[in-house]
Amino acid sequence: MTTDGRLARMLHVLVHMGLLGGRETSERIALMLNTNPVVVRRTLGVLREHGIVESEGGRGGGWKLTRSLDQVTVLDVQRALTKGPALTAPVSRDHPTCPVERASNSVLEKAHAAAEAHLIAKYAVTTLAQIAKDAKHKASGTTQ
Amino acid sequence: MTTDGRLARMLHVLVHMGLLGGRETSERIALMLNTNPVVVRRTLGVLREHGIVESEGGRGGGWKLTRSLDQVTVLDVQRALTKGPALTAPVSRDHPTCPVERASNSVLEKAHAAAEAHLIAKYAVTTLAQIAKDAKHKASGTTQ
DNA sequence: GATAGCGTAACTATAATTGTTGCGGAAAGG
DNA sequence: CCTTTCCGCAACAATTATAGTTACGCTATC
Known part of the structure; x- marks a missing residue:
């Protein structure tokens, strides 16, 4: 069985996002997770459905936490x-x-x-x- | 991920073996587990290495618990x-x-x-x- | 020596995440 | 408007662990 590493990965990256404060692109996040942007979008997309992050398309877009770190x-x-x-x-x-x-x-x-x-x-x-x-x-x- | 059902299966079959008392063949055990004898031998083989069951080949052979149910x-x-x-x-x-x-x-x-x-x-x-x-x-x- | 067992190797099947490529759409900026 | 920079999503290959299957050899009994 492959261990499901999504929780660990998301914790990791959410903390980074919170510390950095601003909006991060899938590509930058993918670098943090040593993977590629599609995987990031796929998984962060699930968190978005639950209101933990929000995304914006287009130039200057990316991902951002909807709450502060102490509220997640x-x-x-x-x-x-x-x-x-x-x-x-x-x-x-x-x-x-x-x-x-x-x-x-x-x-x-x-x-x-x-x-x-x-x-x-x-x-x-x-x-x-x-x-x-x-x-x-x-x-x-x-x-x- | 496929759930690892070996523990549940082994508990199931060990209890049956204990209740039946005698020696059981891989084939009969396979029927209990709705699978085939090779899978049974493979998994029971691991338990044998740990002294929980013992096996005997040849006519009249099969698998048996080495201890009573209350000692496993x-x-x-x-x-x-x-x-x-x-x-x-x-x-x-x-x-x-x-x-x-x-x-x-x-x-x-x-x-x-x-x-x-x-x-x-x-x-x-x-x-x-x-x-x-x-x-x-x-x-x-x-x-x- | 035929039969009923186990022992094992070598595949294939299955299932879930992960990785990858490609293309479409949306938003900003010139 | 048109290019660039993003996300969204579909489609498919890679990976990994258990599970299933077939086949063959060995052993003990009758």
Whole structure:
């Protein structure tokens, strides 16, 4: 399975955008993410649908945060990118009527639901501003 | 991404094996999992390496649990199937030296580590015997 | 030695993100 | 208006992990 790196990438780039303040083009953002502009538009497009960023076309256009860094949580971004739970229990559906399969799935689902609650709670209290602060704290030279 | 259904499948089939008591062939197990014998051998082979099941070739051969259901936890099975953490934070590696990327990754890693601890704790205290009990409780007719 | 098992290799299928190219449209600026 | 600089989007290849399939060899029993 390929790990879904969109959340990490979006956090990364949103913090940069917030710190830079202005409007950024897909191309500049693509450089930050070491990828190409289309991928950026695709993913930022999802965040736009959730009101986290806004885009403008034409000359001087680009992407911008709609709120300040301290008003966007990791949870906001996660919710935008993923419909459904942040953690999905890997259940089986080989014999949906089999009580043993159902009991196994149920155990996994409950365990994952509990774990997800903790994950979500942590996401909910972490703002992009805090990430920015951590970054400044760590930093001592290289930026970008 | 295809969800990794091996843990759920193995729990399912191990409970069946425990309840049936005897040796089961890959083919019979494959029927339980609605798949084919090779997939079964492949995955049960991993569990064998961890001492959870044993296999015998030749006529009358097949697979059997090495311990009783109450002496195998979900964690045992999970650990056998997955090396490394049960929950991996989806980090990005676009600019490994960028403090912002590092800070974003760090937030995700810590949150996932905490969630994983809860997940593992739950896995550790859940035995296959409990799943079997749940299954009997739910059941009221259909088996398998 | 025929049969019923597992063991394994070598493919193909599947599914999701990611990467890439190409083209159309919109906004600014001369 | 017409060029430039953007985004929007469609279409397709690349990647990666599990899952499925076929085929063949080995072993133990009858």
